[in-house]
Amino acid sequence: MPVTLGQDAVLPAELSEALERGPFHRALTLAVQASGLSLQRLQQRLADNGVSVSITTLSYWKHGRSQPERAGSLQGVRVLEKLLRLPPESLTGLLGQPRRARAVDQRRTAADPGRRVFRQFRGGRAPDGRARSAGRAAGKAVDQPRSGTGQR
Incomplete structure (x- = not known):
C-alpha cells in the first residue's frame, strides 16, 4: 500500500x-x-x-x-x-x-586482540611467546628466548 x-x-x-x-x-x-x-x-x-x-x-x-x-x-x-x-x-x-553496546565498550572486551596480548604479556609471556625474566637491564624486565629444557 x-x-x-x-x-x-x-x-x-x-x-x-x-x-x-x-x-x-x-x-x-x-x-x-x-x-x-x-x-x-x-x-x-x-x-x-x-x-x-x-x-x-x-x-x-x-x-x-x-x-x-x-x-x-x-x-x-x-x-x-x-x-x-x-x-x-x-x-x-x-x-x-539499540542494536549494540557503544563502540567504546566493544573495544574494551576481552575478545579484543590487544587485550589478549596484554594479558599474555602480563601473565609471564611476551607477545612472541618468549618468557620474561626478572633481569635488571636499565631497570626493566628482559625477554629471553625459551629453552628446550623448560628453564628460564
Whole structure:
C-alpha cells in the first residue's frame, strides 16, 4: 500500500515498502535517493534546523553501519523525516531498541586482540611467546628466548 504525502504526492513503491517494513538503513537510503539531495546538503539542512550530525554519521546510518540511538540523533531523524518529506515517525518507527553496546565498550572486551596480548604479556609471556625474566637491564624486565629444557 503506497504511502501518500498530502493530496498529490505519493512515495515510490519501493520506498513506501521500506518505510513500512524496514530496515532503517534501507528506508533512509531510498528516501535520500528519492529526494535527490546529497549527504552534504542534508547535513547543511539539518544544521539549518539546529541539528548537528556529521556526514560520516549520515553515511553510517545510510549503509547500516550504525543507527541513531542518542536523543540528539533521534531528533535529527525527526528533522530528516521533514526534510525528506516523509510521514512523521516513518523512519523513527523503524529504530526499535539499540542494536549494540557503544563502540567504546566493544573495544574494551576481552575478545579484543590487544587485550589478549596484554594479558599474555602480563601473565609471564611476551607477545612472541618468549618468557620474561626478572633481569635488571636499565631497570626493566628482559625477554629471553625459551629453552628446550623448560628453564628460564
